[in-house]
Amino acid sequence: MPAVAQQSTEQMETLNDESVRTDLIPIFIMGKEYDVPSTLTIQKAFEYAGYQLIRGCGCRGGICGACATVYRLPGTAKINVGLACQTVVQANMYLTMIPFFPANRAIYNLDDLKPDAQTVLKYYPELAKCMGCNTCTKSCPMEIPVMEYISAALRGDIEQAAEISMSCVMCGICAARCPAELGQYNIGIMCRRITGKHIKPRAEHVREMIERVNTGRYEEPINGLINSDIETLRKLYVERQMEPHTAPEEWTPDLKDYL
Amino acid sequence: MGYTPDLLELIKKVEKTRQLRVNRKKAGEEFPALTLEQRKDRLEKYHPDYRAGALRELKVGPSKGYSVAQEIADQFEAKSRIDPDKIDLDEVHYETDVLVIGGGGAGTAAALLAEEAGAKVIIATKLRHGDANTMMAEGGIQAATKSWKDSPYYHYLDVMGGGHFENDPLLVKTMVSEAPKAIGWLESLGCMFNKWPDGKMFTLHGAGTCRKRMHYAGDMTGAEIMRTLRDEARNRIKNIGVLEFSPAVELLLDDKGFCSGAVLFNLETEEYFLIKAKAVVMATGGSGRLHMQKFMTTNHYGATGDGLVIGYRMGVKVRFLHATQYHPTGAVFPEQSEGLLITEKVRGAGANLVNIDGEQFVFEREPRDIESSSIIRECEKVRKGIPVPGQKGKFGVWLDSPMIDMLEGIGTVEREFPAKFILFKRYGIDISKLPMLVYPTLHYQNGGLEYKPDGYTSVPGFFVAGEVGGGVHGANRLMGNSLLDITVFGRLAGESAGKFVNERTEIGKLSVDHVRQYHKELEATGIVTDRVSPMVLPDYANPEVRKRQLTTTYIGSLR
């Protein structure tokens, strides 16, 4: 099937073939001008310019927070922020990555923490210095209302702090810009872990299943599967009852022997 | 930005058939799933692994004669980055009980458990701690935790069926039986799984599951697990040290043949360092950045298969590397989001895959390899793919996400898939109202180094956990079983390594003889090459720039 093979080579990532592209625009990487294709992300633009990234590149997918970038466009004083792997270049942008920021991080033992305001303040006393300037919110590339989770933490509403900060990628831009020198994202994860462990009710069905496994009740049925020939296994697989997509949570299968 | 006028025009065809498809789904009518025979046929005709020239027989090493992906064979049939005759084995820079190579989910879980067993641990990792595929996982983690409808027995059947019944049964048994414990452990570390008010966890279907057992934390399950494990490791800084930007490029043995440490490469200063350890846990993850058959990939920047290479060179066999996983739904538009994963949960929640005429052409919950093959077939054989604007010869199909809001209520897409919702919003596309353009993307290394349920390998002192290992998923992993795999086997390998160091009293004279041997074997086989491995970092630099770097020497992809 030559058609298949041929197309497959074309379904590749647009890696280096930008070298022949014509839609170039100027950008200023740490003040130095490079001409790069206009559709690239800042991250790919660095590579197009000839960098081999070591810092400032992790997931390439907007979730690891390695590539915090600040930039300014000509004619305005506004400092913009973005993740280099997610932000498309614009003509004449002046940019730099901030791949690391030395924010304070407390060392704690999660088991000992109580879910109240004193706890977070004890580990992060700088929390009380927040002056409500809202710079953190304005600078978050994930559009998290950062100041709100900081005030929730300060109020002792740890669960709310956890929920608001959930999509934080710990890129550090908020900390880099905070006049009160907070490490917001470290406060955020502490709140989330306290919430996950101490505030949200525990999943009892998980404990129950652990117990069941420990009694050894699945040993024999599973060993039975291990020892059966492939035809039997296939048959059991094909005939296993499917929980319908729209079934309610309490749905139970007809066959209960192996539950 | 947003969709081009041409695409918006085509989307109208999808909208035309949408209500009907939603109605069918509400009535419980699904597109017919393929039979096992039809599945086989589809794989053989359309899956990239089956293309002529996809695989190559290995000429050297412990799995000589076994055929693996060309790109991996290239890494195996290459020289070491270090010259065994030049390296000074007496100059040791770090010493520890357990060395964990790779700071992803498996490695960090292993570090925590090794520490609990009383060991001093060092994690050496390529980029930052947590820059890993684990961070990127979105959809969820499988485990049978609901005893009124599910059990490890059914989980076992699903895993085996997904892997075409070729999986290592003992590994599967261990994984499904330990699964509830893994979820309980993550919960106890403070992972915020989505829950009902009474604490019961939400669970969803994934492709190839017979029960809803996918636990999740929004659409950032992997990130939630990774940052939680990392945070816990940071709390134990007294016993768990982390060396970032320090990939391992070779393993060390002692004169008794026990694995005894590694050679690390400081990416920033370009120095090599030796680290001596009583036990080594290999947890370097996958290899998507080798770009098999030039496919785009979902993997993180450091996924270059390093652990495979250096483990293989030390004598550990590999398996299931003939099978590469292509995720059915990688974004192909807009260009900036190319290769990015659209989680399977979108299909799990009911979104159809449809062609240029708005017709559904496959059941949306087939196992991944079948689903991918079906999309490739639709584009290449049936020729009903949607041309990707501005990229000649590239096609995609629609993933009809707006169905989800129609099935589950307005706002579901935004609530259940916040990260992707924001991402596409940035590109001017509201995925709760408009479908996404997708095509299969290189996603997961199904196979890897051989290991046993407790993490042991054929080399004493050498343990394996996570995506770098092979066997538990057979030739095809199901969604949600990898986060489970890394948690279960990360824990087990860490525990084994922690105990192992208590029994190992001394480390003999360090040696890299295995590297010397391997080089000889390459030579004897007549493989003449200037390739070096592991790759460490992919090379995306502009070739035009390269040409002008007149006084620069590259070794492989590194300067």
Ligand SMILES: Cc1cc2nc3c(=O)[nH]c(=O)nc-3n(C[C@H](O)[C@H](O)[C@H](O)COP(=O)(O)OP(=O)(O)OC[C@H]3O[C@@H](n4cnc5c(N)ncnc54)[C@H](O)[C@@H]3O)c2cc1C
């Ligand atoms: C986009 C995406 C979505 C996914 N979604 C899901 C999902 O929903 N459910 C699921 O179950 N699975 C999912 N997976 C798969 C799953 O996330 C991975 O298979 C799994 O997390 C791998 O974990 P790991 O610890 O083995 O490897 P990783 O998490 O990749 O960690 C490996 C680590 O080793 C480091 N490393 C590499 N080479 C070296 C070296 N030479 N020396 C030192 N360190 C090195 C890497 O930098 C990295 O930090 C997804 C994967 C991707 C890419």
Ligand code: SF4
């Ligand atoms: S809250 Fe701070 S660290 Fe988190 S994503 Fe926003 S700016 Fe980055």
Ligand code: SF4
């Ligand atoms: S930037 Fe700092 S001081 Fe300003 S609101 Fe945010 S946390 Fe408070």
Ligand code: FES
């Ligand atoms: S590289 Fe991970 S967020 Fe940009």
